[in-house]
Amino acid sequence: MTGSSLRELLRDDLRDQTAYGAPQLDVPVALNTNESSYPVPAAVVETIARRVGAVASSLNRYPDREFTELRTALAAYLTRTTGTALVADQLWAGNGSNEVLSHLVQAFGGQGRTALGFTPSYSMHPIIARSVGTTWVDGLRGAPSGVFDLDLDRAVEQARETDPHLVFLCSPNNPTGTSLSLDVVEAVYDAAPRAVVVVDEAYTEFARPGTPSATTLLDGRERLVVTRTMSKAFAFAGVRLGYLAAAAELTELLRLVRLPYHLSSVTQAVALAALEHADEMLAMVEAIKTERDRLVAGVTDLGLTPVPSDANFVLVGGFADAHTTWQALLEQGVLVRDVGIAHHLRITAGTPAETEAVLAALATLDRSHRQER
Known part of the structure; x- marks a missing residue:
């Protein structure tokens, strides 16, 4: 006689739930979890x-x-x-x-x-x-x-x-x-x-x-x-x-x-x-805000639709299929976040080089990645 499976022993209200998680991948440009790209001074x-x-x-x-x-x-x-x-x-x-x-x-x-x-x-x-x-x-x-x-x-x-x-x-x-x-x-x-x-x-x-x-x-x-x-x-x-x-x-x-x-x-x-060292640590915030605003301007120039942001990331709309575009960017070594909102991807603001890399990767995508208006 076999016992119950572990999932059967789990609380009823947890059985259909999924654990929180974001991909932790070794890529050249990781902009998916809103970490700071700047090392501790x-x-x-x-x-x-x-x-x-x-x-x-x-x-x-x-x-x-x-x-x-x-x-x-x-x-x-x-x-x-x-x-x-x-x-x-x-x-x-x-x-x-x-x-x-x-x-x-x-x-x-x-x-x-x-x-x-x-x-x-x-x-x-x-x-x-x-x-x-x-x-x-x-x-x-x-x-x-x-x-x-x-x-x-x-x-x-x-x-x-x-x-x-x-x-x-x-x-x-x-x-x-x-x-x-x-x-x-x-x-x-x-x-x-x-x-x-x-x-x-x-x-x-x-x-x-x-x-x-x-x-x-x-x-x-x-x-x-x-x-x-x-x-x-x-x-x-x-x-x-x-x-x-x-x-x-x-x-x-x-x-x-x-x-x-x-x-x-x-x-x-x-x-x-x-x-x-609060002042020194917060000096990095200003650098990140600059890159956030560069990211907003850059994706707008590409014909995409950023949501006005007060954070260290930008939610960018205008993609035909967000996950398909997420995968296409990953294949170029750029990791962003698919947050499950149709036609949108979330992109962390990083260093100037990372901003240039993600904008360059987005610019290479063909029109099939764009949402029809």
Whole structure:
């Protein structure tokens, strides 16, 4: 008598799901995962080595469970860059922003609870929500200003109808690159009175001038959360350090679901080293924004249709079949992202040489790759 298969033993709600993943291929031009193409500066590497060296002899002991020094440094960074006065008790961090998002879902989602997001958006939001049994509701985008924008009235209507326990907003949005006005955040917050409203600002350092952070709305809104990451603007994808800002009462509740000592001594040391050099790290952001804008101009010249972007990537439309074009570019050594939106591919902004390479590859494609208008 044989036992059940492992898939039969899996939770019912996970059996038809697929795992998150993006191709990790060895290609000359990798522009598919929104990593920084710029290496960590030498001065930062030296500080990392110094800080890691300082904790190395004590690795036989658990790390600071409260990561107090790191929370203080993150609060100082946000206070300086957003103009919002924050203190350490309002900050929380994890191994990448995905872990921070997971803590939020574990604390405020779960069986019998509902999360609302507005599609297309970051694909990990529904995966993380469903991982603990939260019912996911795909809200709809679309506004007079653009098909990928989020209309205030439409968002409010969906929030009231769903009455969720969690709402996920993304600004700048991934994969479209579009930012939200703070009016939308405020309106959705008011329309969902029992929801923790999460504004995912993973790409906010790349936003064009005049794009405000939702951290400016935190005062007086105990259910509002703003998540960030060091993977993008800080060129730290390999470190895995994400964080959030919220009311101190909310961050205190996250201690109920975090694993013990979840941030290693080494992770804390490396993140502190980067924050010591925040200005130097963020100087790379300006270079990437320049390449993003070059990419927008270049694909427009080729007759394609870029979505206005406040991120370190551009969603480009105008392809007859996105996956066919994705494969054709890969055959030229250029890896971009097929995000599942018809006629569109997402392209990370990289170095000047990478911008030239992807534009050259696109220029070689024949008319069969173009969407009929």
